[in-house]
Amino acid sequence: GENVEQHPSTLSVQEGDSAVIKCTYSDSASNYFPWYKQELGKRPQLIIDIRSNVGEKKDQRIAVTLNKTAKHFSLHITETQPEDSAVYFCAASKLTNFGNEKLTFGTGTRLTIIP
Amino acid sequence: DVKVTQSSRYLVKRTGEKVFLECVQDMDHENMFWYRQDPGLGLRLIYFSYDVKMKEKGDIPEGYSVSREKKERFSLILESASTNQTSMYLCASVPLWGYEQYFGPGTRLTVT
Numbered sequence: 001g002e003n004v005e006q007h008p009s010t011l012s013v014q015e016g017d018s019a020v021i022k023c024t025y026s027d028s029a030s031n032y033f034p035w036y037k038q039e040l041g042k043r044p045q046l047i048i049d050i051r052s053n054v055g056e057k058k059d060q061r062i063a064v065t066l067n068k069t070a071k072h073f074s075l076h077i078t079e080t081q082p083e084d085s086a087v088y089f090c091a092a093s094k095l096t097n098f099g100n101e102k103l104t105f106g107t108g109t110r111l112t113i114i115p
Numbered sequence: 116d117v118k119v120t121q122s123s124r125y126l127v128k129r130t131g132e133k134v135f136l137e138c139v140q141d142m143d144h145e146n147m148f149w150y151r152q153d154p155g156l157g158l159r160l161i162y163f164s165y166d167v168k169m170k171e172k173g174d175i176p177e178g179y180s181v182s183r184e185k186k187e188r189f190s191l192i193l194e195s196a197s198t199n200q201t202s203m204y205l206c207a208s209v210p211l212w213g214y215e216q217y218f219g220p221g222t223r224l225t226v227t
Contacts, residue, residue: 001174006157009155032214034214034215036216042220043205043218043219043220043221044158044205044216044218045218046215046216049214049215089157089158096165096171101209101214102160102163102173103160103216104160104174105150105157105158105159106157107155107156107157108155108157
C-alpha cells in the first residue's frame with residue numbers, strides 16, 4: 001500500500017518568515033495530494049491540493065509543489081502569521097474502484113509561529 | 116454548509132465493553148470514513164463506506180467493525196474495547212467523485 005512520510009514533525013518560524021513542509025510518497029499510481037490544517041481542538045480542514053498533472057499551485061500565501069519523478073511534494077507558507085500555527089497533514093491518494101479517493105496521511109507537522 | 120457530527124466528544128469505557136461511535140452527515144454524501152488520530156502517527160484509515168450497506172477495510176481494521184444502514188449515518192463498533200484503542204476517532208464524508216474530506220469534530224475515547 002501507499003506510504004507517506006512527512007518532515008519535519010515540528011517547525012518553529014518567526015512571524016513574517018516562510019515555512020516549508022515536505023512529504024514523500026511510495027505509490028507511483030497516486031495522483032492526488034491534499035494538505036489539511038488542524039488547529040488546536042478543531043477538525044482537519046482542506047487548505048490546498050494538487051493533482052499529478054500539475055507541478056505547482058498557489059493560493060494567496062500558500063503554495064504546493066509536486067515532483068512526480070522524485071515522488072515528493074511540499075507545502076510553502078509565505079509571510080507567516082500567528083493564525084498559521086496548527087498541525088499540517090499531507091496526504092496522497094488515488095481513485096478507488098468505488099469512485100472515491102482513499103487518502104493515506106503523513107504523520108503531521110506542528111507549526112508554531114513565533115510573534 | 117456541510118455538517119458532520121459525532122455522537123460524543125469524550126467517552127470513557129472499560130476494557131471488554133462494546134463501544135459504538137456514531138457519525139452523521141447532512142449533505143447526502145455517498146462516501147464516509149473512520150480514522151483514528153494518534154500523536155506522531157497522523158490519521159490512519161480504519162474503514163470506509165461508499166454506499167449504504169457497503170464497507171471496505173482501511174489500513175488498520177483489526178478490532179473494529181462498521182455499520183451503514185442509512186446513507187447519512189456511519190457507525191464504528193469496537194466489539195471488545197482494549198486499552199490500545201484509546202485514541203481520537205474522526206469521521207469524514209465525501210460526495211461521490213468528490214475529493215474534499217469533511218471531518219466531524221472527533222470523539223476522544225479512553226479505555227481503562
